[in-house]
Amino acid sequence: MCHNCAVTAGSVLAAGPVSRRSVAKLFAVGAGLTALAACTPDGGTQPPSSSSPSGTSASAAPTAASSSAGPETSTAAATEPGTVAAPAPATTSAPTPTSPAAGLAKQYSLTDPASPWLVVNKHRPLSPADYVPADLVQPNVALAVSGEAAQLNSTTAAAAEQMFAAAAQDGVTMTLASGYRSYGTQVATYNSYVASRGQAEADTASARPGFSEHQTGWAFDIGDGGGACSFQPCFAEQPAAVWAKANGHRFGFVVRYPWMFHGITGYYYESWHLRYIGVEAATDMTARGINTLEEYFGLEAAPGYL
Numbered sequence: 001m002c003h004n005c006a007v008t009a010g011s012v013l014a015a016g017p018v019s020r021r022s023v024a025k026l027f028a029v030g031a032g033l034t035a036l037a038a039c040t041p042d043g044g045t046q047p048p049s050s051s052s053p054s055g056t057s058a059s060a061a062p063t064a065a066s067s068s069a070g071p072e073t074s075t076a077a078a079t080e081p082g083t084v085a086a087p088a089p090a091t092t093s094a095p096t097p098t099s100p101a102a103g104l105a106k107q108y109s110l111t112d113p114a115s116p117w118l119v120v121n122k123h124r125p126l127s128p129a130d131y132v133p134a135d136l137v138q139p140n141v142a143l144a145v146s147g148e149a150a151q152l153n154s155t156t157a158a159a160a161e162q163m164f165a166a167a168a169q170d171g172v173t174m175t176l177a178s179g180y181r182s183y184g185t186q187v188a189t190y191n192s193y194v195a196s197r198g199q200a201e202a203d204t205a206s207a208r209p210g211f212s213e214h215q216t217g218w219a220f221d222i223g224d225g226g227g228a229c230s231f232q233p234c235f236a237e238q239p240a241a242v243w244a245k246a247n248g249h250r251f252g253f254v255v256r257y258p259w260m261f262h263g264i265t266g267y268y269y270e271s272w273h274l275r276y277i278g279v280e281a282a283t284d285m286t287a288r289g290i291n292t293l294e295e296y297f298g299l300e301a302a303p304g305y306l
């Protein structure tokens with residue numbers, strides 16, 4: 001998933017603050033990848049003026065030239081390029097009985113990759129790890145990418161088309177900056193980080209293969225029509241990010257990695273990373289002021305890999 005930026009800016013998930021400079025350095029990757037500069041907020045730093053303290057985020061690591069990725073970080077995986085640690089089995093297939101989501105009339109699986117309520121985090125890998133959505137399509141929206149990164153699953157694509165159109169009516173131009181990312185792309189991305197930066201830094205700058213929301217087809221990164229601040233903290237103040245945060249739930253989307261919730265999600269703030277969970281759940285979650293999927297579905301925090 002930046003990231004799930006798709007290369008998500010984020011998972012220096014460990015406990016403790018990190019500096020912008022140290023994290024930004026991790027995202028400056030070469031090896032022919034379209035690495036996108038991104039930095040995470042210093043511990044305790046206030047969010048941009050237009051964003052409220054809602055959390056942290058990250059998507060996935062930089063992808064190949066035909067794709068675009070945002071920062072989705074991860075912690076600990078392969079010990080050398082080409083080797084990826086086997087993911088632990090996911091648990092909890094449904095929201096806990098006491099979770100906020102349990103009150104909704106229709107319930108969905110939290111482990112089925114084809115479910116809009118699927119939760120993928122550092123404790124909950126995809127199963128199978130190399131899952132490929134059966135219904136990938138290219139939505140009819142403004143694209144900043146091509147190839148697989150311009151695709152989403154059909155449900156997410158239809159909702160994105162409606163959201164982008166509504167934003168345009170309000171004078172806001174959004175672009176699809178990074179969509180689907182295959183397992184193979186994530187393997188190449190992660191291993192490139194390992195080769196250029198070493199295992200420890202790779203695990204703070206790239207999601208492990210099989211742990212990225214971008215692989216599910218349910219998540220994507222947005223850009224602003226003006227092109228400013230892509231995959232950077234200042235994106236939170238761009239019209240596209242401000243509009244999406246205020247209106248995304250109307251179309252079934254939430255900001256997956258909100259400000260100051262990296263201790264729960266495992267990723268620092270990504271105002272560009274949207275996740276589809278359905279209009280009812282997204283609206284309920286927003287109305288209750290619940291910031292993360294983990295809290296909404298009654299799951300444990302996942303700040304780092306098990």
